[in-house]
Each structure stands twice: as C-alpha cells, then as structure tokens.
Amino acid sequence: MIIWNKILKKSIYLCLVIFTSLSLVASSDNFKSVTGSNDIRLNENCLIQGASQNSTSQNRPCIFISPTPSPNLTPTPNLALPKKERFLASITNKLPSIPTPGSFEYIILRQYGAPFINFDSAIKLPQTVFFPNSQETRNYQASLVMGKVNSGNNCFLQKVAADAFNIADKQIDIPLKSGYGSSDCTRTYETNLRFWRKYTNNKTLERVKQGRETAILNVVAPPGTSQHLWGLAIDLRVSKPAQRKALNQNGWFQTVETDVPHWTYLGVPEEKLPEFGFNKKIVRGITYWLTPL
Numbered sequence: 001m002i003i004w005n006k007i008l009k010k011s012i013y014l015c016l017v018i019f020t021s022l023s024l025v026a027s028s029d030n031f032k033s034v035t036g037s038n039d040i041r042l043n044e045n046c047l048i049q050g051a052s053q054n055s056t057s058q059n060r061p062c063i064f065i066s067p068t069p070s071p072n073l074t075p076t077p078n079l080a081l082p083k084k085e086r087f088l089a090s091i092t093n094k095l096p097s098i099p100t101p102g103s104f105e106y107i108i109l110r111q112y113g114a115p116f117i118n119f120d121s122a123i124k125l126p127q128t129v130f131f132p133n134s135q136e137t138r139n140y141q142a143s144l145v146m147g148k149v150n151s152g153n154n155c156f157l158q159k160v161a162a163d164a165f166n167i168a169d170k171q172i173d174i175p176l177k178s179g180y181g182s183s184d185c186t187r188t189y190e191t192n193l194r195f196w197r198k199y200t201n202n203k204t205l206e207r208v209k210q211g212r213e214t215a216i217l218n219v220v221a222p223p224g225t226s227q228h229l230w231g232l233a234i235d236l237r238v239s240k241p242a243q244r245k246a247l248n249q250n251g252w253f254q255t256v257e258t259d260v261p262h263w264t265y266l267g268v269p270e271e272k273l274p275e276f277g278f279n280k281k282i283v284r285g286i287t288y289w290l291t292p293l
C-alpha cells in the first residue's frame, strides 16, 4: 500500500512538472509571437522604427516610445521608403501639418527645413516653417532655452546647439562671420526683414511664393523664415578642413546651398543624414546636406 502511495505521489509530481514545463513553453511562445507580431505591426504602420501606433491623427500616425528622446536615441528611418517619404516621415511628428507641395510653406520647408530632423527633446522646433510677424517670432523665442556661444560677445543659440558649437570651437578656433555677435546667431524678426530688404525688391517675395524665384533663398531668407530665428543657425568664417570636421562631429552642417558662412544645427551624426533622405551635394569643395523635397 505504501509503495502504491509512493508511486501515486511520484506520478502526480511528474504530471505537475510536465504541466508546468509545457505552460512555460507555451507562454514563452506566446510572448515571442506577441513581440513578433508587434514588430510586424510597427514596420507596416509606422514609418520609423522604434515608433508605436497612435491613432489620434492621420497626419501623425506614430509617436516615439521613449519619453525622453536624446541624440543618442536617433531612430533609424524605414530605409525601404524613397528619400522624400523618409524625410517627411521623420519630421511628421514635429509639425502639426506637413505643407502641401507647391505652397510657400513647402518651398520654405524644402529650403530651410533641415533642423526638423532633430530628435533631441531639449531642442524646441517651431510649430510652423514661418512666422507671420514680429510678435509670433518673439513668443516662440521667449520659450527657448538659450545658451551663449563662448567666442561671441552677444551670440546666443538654443542651449543644446550652443553647447555643441562650443565643444567644436574648443577643439579648433572657429570665428564668427562678423567676428562679433548677434546678427551671426539668433536674430530678431526685424533683423531678418532688414536683411531681406537689403537684397530684394518688393516683388521678390511674390515671385518666391509663386515658385518663380528660388536662387534668392540661397542668399537671404524671406521675413519670418530664417533658421536664425530658431536659434539653430550660425554664420561662421570657416577655412580649414579641421574646422569643418569639428563642426560636423558636433552636429553642425551646411544645409543651404552656396550660403557659405551659414551653418545649421541638426544634432544628428553625419552618417545618419542619408538615412533621413538628405542629399549630399558638393559645390566648390563645400559639402551641403539638402532636404530631398
């Protein structure tokens, strides 16, 4: 009787062990399949890897899972997409709406929209590609966290951009274009307007809006559209490859074709730029990274 009892206990124990093992295998399979199907869903529905579905807006199908994005967490875009779609997919969460091709906003986005590629939550991008007046520019600028560029007397940029520039400037001296300050760095709406009027007549803006004039955009930005309003651009006197290298390694690039002194803070490693769809164009020995729009 005792022997039968022992056999019965052993059988029950064995059954429990087998049942528990099977459950664990099943649950682990289940976990794998959930993760697997989740990955497929992300790839199908989200244009950027590492993003998750958000059904609140058709314009903004994806949000980033990470609550505190940083430059180190720069996502990898879906490389299966054409360049233009890849770029637009990467900036779709930054702008409330993507401008319609052919519109003035689209022309401005194509020309000056490179900084929208920045994924650092400490960088504040504008909610529109151009400010219609001085007041709206000031409201936006008042919301920025600014930092001082060490080499200028009165040169301020968004702090992340200023810090990155100061690191490059410490590696090798990089003088400001004017050698002094404010107009090389963050500008007011009035300064932007003054520069525009210096190079244009009162018909130029209309021609730009109609898409009949584009060359001027490489010389001066229309009122309310300059990257200098965003605290993410600086005008420099760069003459040595080592200066370019230091700037590039710290997230600074040239994004406006033939505007030689103008540098833009993108905060993305250079090797990532083609992944976001940027076109590399070399003009007279200078490398420009242009939006693919």
Ligand SMILES: [Zn+2]
Residues within 6 Å of the ligand: 228, 233, 234, 235, 261, 262, 263
């Ligand atoms: Zn500039």
